[in-house]
Amino acid sequence: MANKLISEIPLPKSIANVFSARNISTAKDALTLTEFELMELLDVGLTEVRSALSQISEIVAPPYQTALSLMEQRFQNEHLGGHFPTGLKGLDAALCGGIPFGVLTELIGPAGIGKTQFCLKLSLLASLPTNYGGLDGRVIYIDVESKFSSRRLLEIGLRSFPEIFQMKEMAQEMAGRILVLRPTSLAEFTQSLEQIKVSLLQKQVKMLVIDSMAALVSGEHEQGARRQQTLSWHISFIKSLAEFSRIPVVVTNQVRSRNHEDASRYSFQVQSRDGAIGTTMQYDSHLVAALGIQWAHAVTTRLVLEAKSGERFIKVAKSPISPPLAFPFHITSSGISLLSDDGKEVMGPEINAIHCQVNSYWNLCCNVKKCRAQ
Amino acid sequence: MEIWRLPISASQRGKLISAGYTSLSSLSSISSSDLARELNVSESEAMNILKVASHSRGSETSNASCSIVEGAQSAWDMLHDEESLMHITTSSADLDNILGGGIHCKEVTEIGGVPGIGKTQLGIQIAVNVQIPNDFGGLGGNSIYIDTEGSFMVERAFQIAEACIEDMSEYNRFLRKDFQECKIKMQPQDILENIFYFRICSYTEQIALINYLDKFLSENKDVKVIVVDSVTFHFRQDFDDMALRTRVLSGMALKLMNLAKRFSLAVVLLNQVTTKHTEASFQLALALGDSWSHTCTNRIVLYWNGNERYAYIDKSPSLRSASAAYSVTARGIRNSSSSCKRIKMM
Numbered sequence: 270m271a272n273k274l275i276s277e278i279p280l281p282k283s284i285a286n287v288f289s290a291r292n293i294s295t296a297k298d299a300l301t302l303t304e305f306e307l308m309e310l311l312d313v314g315l316t317e318v319r320s321a322l323s324q325i326s327e328i329v330a331p332p333y334q335t336a337l338s339l340m341e342q343r344f345q346n347e348h349l350g351g352h353f354p355t356g357l358k359g360l361d362a363a364l365c366g367g368i369p370f371g372v373l374t375e376l377i378g379p380a381g382i383g384k385t386q387f388c389l390k391l392s393l394l395a396s397l398p399t400n401y402g403g404l405d406g407r408v409i410y411i412d413v414e415s416k417f418s419s420r421r422l423l424e425i426g427l428r429s430f431p432e433i434f435q436m437k438e439m440a441q442e443m444a445g446r447i448l449v450l451r452p453t454s455l456a457e458f459t460q461s462l463e464q465i466k467v468s469l470l471q472k473q474v475k476m477l478v479i480d481s482m483a484a485l486v487s488g489e490h491e492q493g494a495r496r497q498q499t500l501s502w503h504i505s506f507i508k509s510l511a512e513f514s515r516i517p518v519v520v521t522n523q524v525r526s527r528n529h530e531d532a533s534r535y536s537f538q539v540q541s542r543d544g545a546i547g548t549t550m551q552y553d554s555h556l557v558a559a560l561g562i563q564w565a566h567a568v569t570t571r572l573v574l575e576a577k578s579g580e581r582f583i584k585v586a587k588s589p590i591s592p593p594l595a596f597p598f599h600i601t602s603s604g605i606s607l608l609s610d611d612g613k614e615v616m617g618p619e620i621n622a623i624h625c626q627v628n629s630y631w632n633l634c635c636n637v638k639k640c641r642a643q
Numbered sequence: 644m645e646i647w648r649l650p651i652s653a654s655q656r657g658k659l660i661s662a663g664y665t666s667l668s669s670l671s672s673i674s675s676s677d678l679a680r681e682l683n684v685s686e687s688e689a690m691n692i693l694k695v696a697s698h699s700r701g702s703e704t705s706n707a708s709c710s711i712v713e714g715a716q717s718a719w720d721m722l723h724d725e726e727s728l729m730h731i732t733t734s735s736a737d738l739d740n741i742l743g744g745g746i747h748c749k750e751v752t753e754i755g756g757v758p759g760i761g762k763t764q765l766g767i768q769i770a771v772n773v774q775i776p777n778d779f780g781g782l783g784g785n786s787i788y789i790d791t792e793g794s795f796m797v798e799r800a801f802q803i804a805e806a807c808i809e810d811m812s813e814y815n816r817f818l819r820k821d822f823q824e825c826k827i828k829m830q831p832q833d834i835l836e837n838i839f840y841f842r843i844c845s846y847t848e849q850i851a852l853i854n855y856l857d858k859f860l861s862e863n864k865d866v867k868v869i870v871v872d873s874v875t876f877h878f879r880q881d882f883d884d885m886a887l888r889t890r891v892l893s894g895m896a897l898k899l900m901n902l903a904k905r906f907s908l909a910v911v912l913l914n915q916v917t918t919k920h921t922e923a924s925f926q927l928a929l930a931l932g933d934s935w936s937h938t939c940t941n942r943i944v945l946y947w948n949g950n951e952r953y954a955y956i957d958k959s960p961s962l963r964s965a966s967a968a969y970s971v972t973a974r975g976i977r978n979s980s981s982s983c984k985r986i987k988m989m
Contacts, residue, residue: 326854336838340797501880532918532925587759589796617950
């Protein structure tokens with residue numbers, strides 16, 4: 270819509286000619302100039318500029334929908350009103366059905382906590398037919414760190430849905446629906462994204478998993494704000510992919526230790542030195558998300574996986590619909606499963622904190638190795 | 644009306660006629676200094692003549708200042724307008740208190756905060772609350788929700804609408820017992836039908852839509868609030884030319900302010916947060932830069948304070964700096980301390 274050509278918009282002939290003579294060919298070019306700049310450039314009066322701009326704007330502006338018709342449309346056309354059930358009952362209930370379509374859902378947590386295991390389970394679920402709770406379609410899995418293990422995937426399938434996976438042809442069919450891409454650099458990833466956009470509608474792709482987003486930039490050398498800028502095009506592109514294809518997009522993110530560039534207070538907070546400052550300090554855990562605050566704004570749902578006192582929790586840290594709940598989980602041979610479907614409500618900014626208890630970290634790694642080896 | 648009917652002295656009348664001013668319309672566009680020169684009288688006399696002439700013409704205002712500057716309004720007249728201004732409640736009485744009753748109409752309010760603090764929740768709450776009928780102290784208007792990030796969840800809007808209607812029924816039961824109990828006929832679906840949802844996918848579409856709103860609002864006069872969630876998103880990516888970004892943003896802000904004043908509606912812009920390096924430390928600040936921070940009339944920052952969510956009035960021409968706690972519940976935005984349902988007295 271933004272790149273709509275001026276020549277395709279029904280403007281009066283005189284002004285359309287002037288636009289093309291001055292090399293303003295797309296709507297984007299015309300709309301980013303102010304009225305006076307256009308007057309000067311095109312050498313026409315204010316009223317003509319205004320009327321041309323209002324005609325262009327009317328065509329480029331998207332149509333509206335009432336929220337009611339949006340809801341009816343979603344419930345009629347989409348699986349469960351636009352949600353993909355994860356199979357974790359408590360989580361699905363909190364998220365009003367499951368992972369939402371058309372927006373980004375982020376999984377974040379320390380290494381070895383179970384993000385890839387969760388992604389594997391989700392990919393498997395998406396490939397299943399709808400009567401088994403799946404989306405009956407293809408999954409594109411972008412595996413940056415080469416963590417995808419098809420053996421593990423089939424093991425999860427065999428343990429969770431034995432009736433399907435025991436038959437070799439069915440297992441082949443399901444596994445055949447998961448397409449794995451292994452980009453080795455950010456440039457390759459950018460290329461694959463553009464190809465994906467083309468094949469999304471043609472090839473019946475029902476889910477996109479990117480594991481992990483942070484690993485793509487960690488290879489590049491810039492730090493801090495420059496790193497965020499590198500990704501800004503990708504953030505925008507992936508969001509628009511999700512939006513126009515209305516599929517769930519799951520992205521994993523890593524953690525890193527907090528450095529001096531991570532701010533957590535506003536200027537007016539710093540000035541008022543009252544007791545509140547003391548309490549906020551304890552919630553500034555030393556681990557933060559690797560991709561920064563701009564990325565944190567771009568994701569719609571953030572699920573934090575953490576380890577605390579030997580137990581693992583999956584927390585709904587950011588969600589437009591769910592209260593801040595934490596569910597204990599563990600990883601078994603049939604993938605990730607919740608230990609309790611009743612989430613515990615977490616108060617305050619603690620929901621965003623990422624814990625990785627050092628004393629049980631070694632146990633964590635051992636457990637992970639055990640799981641993978643089985 | 645003719646010159647000879649004017650209640651001025653005969654000599655002044657004679658001078659007017661000999662100078663060629665025979666009708667009142669000829670006096671309408673001349674300034675007092677020019678008239679003084681032509682008639683050879685003092686300036687105060689000329690001003691007097693003009694005042695009398697405009698009185699007799701029966702012009703709209705009795706205020707002398709209007710004949711001096713076209714289109715100006717005196718502060719006293721504006722006071723009346725300001726006092727009769729409507730507010731949109733946020734459903735949290737504490738928050739409404741520091742806002743002076745709620746979100747002001749005819750003004751642009753910017754609300755910013757870290758991810759997960761409740762900006763979208765507040766935006767949806769406002770889009771629902773503007774529809775509260777006049778009998779309950781609301782504006783009874785429609786809302787436009789401009790979604791640039793895809794964070795608008797219809798199910799959540801339904802939940803909030805349902806809770807709003809339930810609160811209105813409770814209010815009805817408690818306060819209007821003696822009057823005829825007017826049943827709330829509103830359904831959550833009716834509220835959703837009055838939210839006009841636009842999904843924007845690039846900054847060009849954002850600019851185009853705000854240009855188009857002029858026509859849209861003339862055709863839909865019931866719209867009383869425009870919520871943009873968020874105004875930042877498309878301007879943070881792919882903008883190499885920062886000067887261009889500043890120009891485009893300020894042009895957009897001016898148009899929105901213009902819309903707010905002309906159609907008497909409230910404009911709520913939701914903004915994101917970025918880190919800023921000031922005085923050898925990194926602090927949080929609202930995104931889009933320093934020049935943007937001047938463009939909005941009111942600025943509210945949502946932040947975490949201990950375990951509570953707080954709203955702080957960062958900038959406002961009429962409200963004092965204050966902060967208030969609020970909470971995000973299953974029913975929407977509410978006061979923070981009590982866990983039971985609170986009825987807002989209007």
